[in-house]
Structure formats: structure tokens, C-alpha cells
Amino acid sequence: MEQEQEKVKVKTVATWFWRWFLNNKVVTILLVSLLILLNILVFSKITYVFDPLKGFIEVIGLPLLMAGILYYLVNPLVDWIEMKKVPRVGGILIIFVVIIALVVWGVTTLIPIIQEQTLSIIKNWPQYWESVVIQADALVRSDIFSQFQEQLTDINQNIMSSISKQATNVVNSTVSGIGSVVGAVTNVFIALITMPFILFYLLKDGRDLPYHMMKFIPTKMRLNTYNLLSQINTQISQYIRGQLLVAFFVALMFWIGFAIVGLEYAVTLAVMAGFLNLIPYLGSFLAMVPVVIIAFVASPVMLAKVLIVFAIEQMIEGRVIQPQILGSNLDIHPVTIIVVLLTSGKLFGIPGVILGIPGYAVLKVIFEHFFQWYQQHSGLYEHDYNPAYEPSLPIEKRKHFKRKKKKK
Numbered sequence: 001m002e003q004e005q006e007k008v009k010v011k012t013v014a015t016w017f018w019r020w021f022l023n024n025k026v027v028t029i030l031l032v033s034l035l036i037l038l039n040i041l042v043f044s045k046i047t048y049v050f051d052p053l054k055g056f057i058e059v060i061g062l063p064l065l066m067a068g069i070l071y072y073l074v075n076p077l078v079d080w081i082e083m084k085k086v087p088r089v090g091g092i093l094i095i096f097v098v099i100i101a102l103v104v105w106g107v108t109t110l111i112p113i114i115q116e117q118t119l120s121i122i123k124n125w126p127q128y129w130e131s132v133v134i135q136a137d138a139l140v141r142s143d144i145f146s147q148f149q150e151q152l153t154d155i156n157q158n159i160m161s162s163i164s165k166q167a168t169n170v171v172n173s174t175v176s177g178i179g180s181v182v183g184a185v186t187n188v189f190i191a192l193i194t195m196p197f198i199l200f201y202l203l204k205d206g207r208d209l210p211y212h213m214m215k216f217i218p219t220k221m222r223l224n225t226y227n228l229l230s231q232i233n234t235q236i237s238q239y240i241r242g243q244l245l246v247a248f249f250v251a252l253m254f255w256i257g258f259a260i261v262g263l264e265y266a267v268t269l270a271v272m273a274g275f276l277n278l279i280p281y282l283g284s285f286l287a288m289v290p291v292v293i294i295a296f297v298a299s300p301v302m303l304a305k306v307l308i309v310f311a312i313e314q315m316i317e318g319r320v321i322q323p324q325i326l327g328s329n330l331d332i333h334p335v336t337i338i339v340v341l342l343t344s345g346k347l348f349g350i351p352g353v354i355l356g357i358p359g360y361a362v363l364k365v366i367f368e369h370f371f372q373w374y375q376q377h378s379g380l381y382e383h384d385y386n387p388a389y390e391p392s393l394p395i396e397k398r399k400h401f402k403r404k405k406k407k408k
Contacts, residue, residue, distance in 0.1 A: 257309035
């Protein structure tokens with residue numbers, strides 16, 4: 001009798017332990033999270049093991065990144081040429097000849113102009129800035145801003161001292177880091193040599209890569225893995241191709257516009273605007289700062305012309321170019337884009353600002369796939385019931401449904 005009671009007690013304890021711990025989804029999630037964090041902690045203590053991998057990435061990372069960007073840009077052209085009954089290798093060689101011709105044209109024609117205008121801007125920039133400061137000081141001394149003159153003077157002094165301090169730090173770090181500069185130049189030189197070969201084989205055999213990769217994935221996971229990789233590839237290709245094309249058209253429009261109004265340094269300012277346009281939302285504003293300063297110093301009429309050019313460019317870019325090229329492929333809210341840019345820029349600097357959005361898009365696709373898997377296996381999302389209003393529901397209908405709910 002006592003043995004049976006002990007068996008019942010043990011069974012009760014086991015059932016209770018199974019129900020509250022072993023068969024509890026929250027506890028399971030916490031245990032898995034704990035194991036992941038422990039693994040991260042262990043790997044953080046043995047980072048020296050990954051030093052060879054770090055060296056390999058430093059050598060091959062830049063040419064692979066450059067080749068990947070060019071691959072997404074020119075691969076549609078290679079596919080189009082192949083559809084015209086031209087062998088794929090022949091299409092790749094045609095694209096390479098075009099790229100080499102563009103590079104030669106840029107080196108012989110465009111780069112000397114940009115170099116000359118850039119040196120002229122650097123040489124004359126103190127005069128431009130002094131003229132802006134004089135105009136601003138005259139405005140501050142007016143009766144309208146007389147009560148804020150002391151505060152504005154303090155702000156100007158703080159800005160100038162901060163700029164001086166940052167410039168000193170840059171000079172010191174540059175002088176002390178000549179070795180790293182030489183190493184960076186060496187890496188860039190190696191990247192420029194090896195990148196064409198990587199690009200050639202990516203264009204030639206890149207489309208067969210998923211087939212070979214799937215052989216290493218377990219059979220049951222191949223379909224989901226392939227769909228995940230396909231969506232990631234689509235997100236990256238659409239973003240890179242779209243942003244580069246938009247940046248090209250932005251630079252072209254500014255070049256034409258500045259040349260028409262007769263703005264000095266039109267080529268350099270237009271190219272700079274195109275590069276900065278790779279930064280969503282913030283790039284256009286940053287590009288207009290030197291343009292507005294140079295136009296302001298030139299004359300009020302030139303400033304008005306530049307603002308008109310900027311307004312026309314923004315209208316064409318926002319209503320024609322971006323919807324046609326980018327569309328809504330990424331499906332990312334503008335506030336999210338700004339937050340991602342600020343965060344990635346703070347963590348990784350300029351590369352983070354440029355690569356933050358595509359990186360976020362990749363993580364978003366991975367999270368969506370993981371969440372869909374969790375919905376299917378957790379049993380917590382069996383119904384689509386949602387007490388909140390649909391986002392597209394007009395305010396009149398929301399009020400109607402609200403009164404209807406109160407009556408119920």
C-alpha cells in the first residue's frame with residue numbers, strides 16, 4: 001500500500017514538473033534563449049580562434065562586395081543579351097568591354113574635371129564660409145534677432161571650436177595611422193585586380209549556385225531554405241539595382257540643371273549629390289548644403305535658380321524615377337528607414353549608413369520566415385481575430401463600428 005502511494009506521489013510530481021516546466025512553451029523559449037546567449041558568451045571569449053577567418057574576410061571581403069554590387073547591376077543585361085541568342089560568355093565579354101570603355105572615359109574626361117573643381121572648392125571654401133558668416137552676422141545684428149545675438153554667438157563659437165577639435169583629431173589620427181592607410185590602399189589595389197575575375201565567374205555560374213547549395217541542406221528544409229534565400233536575393237538585388245539607378249539619374253538631373261542655371265562646379269556638385277543619394281532621405285539634404293552655400297555667395301538670383309532646380313529634381317525623382325525603379329519593393333516605413341540609418345551609422349559609420357537598409361531588409365525576411373514557422377508550430381495563432389480596426393478603415397466607419405460595439 002505504501003509503495004503504491006509513493007508511486008502516485010512520484011507520478012504526481014513528474015506530471016506537475018512536465019506540465020509546468022518541460023511542456024511549457026515560455027520555459028522552452030527561455031531555455032533556448034539562455035543557450036544562445038551562453039554560446040555567444042563562449043564565442044566572445046575565444047575570438048582569437050576566428051583571427052584567420054577575419055584576415056580572410058579582410059582580403060576577400062572588399063572585392064567580393066564590389067563584384068556582388070556590379071553583379072546585381074549588370075546581370076539583367078547579361079540575361080537580356082543571352083535571350084537574344086548570344087552565348088552567355090559572349091554577353092559577359094560585351095558588358096566588360098562597355099564597363100572598361102566607361103572607366104576609360106571617366107578617367108580621361110570626367111575625373112580631371114571633378115579633380116579640378118574639387119581642388120577649387122577646397123581652395124575657395126574659406127571665402128565662401130566667411131561670406132556666409134558675414135551675411136548671417138548682418139542678419140543677426142538686425143532688430144529682429146538682437147535679443148538672440150548672444151546665444152547665436154555662443155553657438156557659433158561652440159561649432160567652430162568643435163570643428164577645430166575634430167580637425168586636429170583627424171590630422172593626428174592620419175599622421176599616426178600611415179601604416180593603416182598604406183594597408184587600406186593595398187587592399188583596394190588588390191580588390192581592383194581580383195574583382196573582375198570574381199565578377200566574371202559570378203555572371204557565368206552565379207545562377208547555378210542555389211542548385212549546388214541545396215545539396216548541403218537537409219531534404220525536409222530545402223524548400224523553405226530555397227524560398228528564404230530567393231526572397232533575400234530579390235530584396236538585395238532590387239535595392240542595389242534601384243538605388244544605383246536612382247543615384248545615376250539624380251546626378252544626371254542635377255548636372256543638367258546646374259549647367260542650365262550656370263552654377264559653378266556643376267559636375268562635382270552633381271556627382272556628389274548622386275553619391276549622397278545612396279543614403280535615403282538624408283542624402284538629398286546633405287547634398288544641397290554646399291550647393292546652397294555656393295549659390296548664396298554667388299547671388300540671390302543664383303540661389304533662387306538653384307532652389308528651383310532642386311524642387312524640380314525632387315518632383316521628378318519622387319513622382320517618376322523612384323516609383324518606376326524602386327516602387328515599394330522593400331515595404332519599409334520611412335520612420336523605420338530613418339531609425340535604421342541613425343542606428344547603423346552610429347554603430348558602423350559610413351558603411352553602416354550605406355548598407356544599413358539592405359541589411360535590415362535581409363533581417364526582416366529572415367524574421368518573417370521564422371515567425372511564420374513559429375505560428376505554424378506554436379498553436380498560439382489559430383484564429384485571425386483582431387479587435388483593432390483595419391488600417392485602411394475610414395474614420396467615419398470606425399466611429400460607426402465603435403457605436404455599434406457599445407450597443408452590443
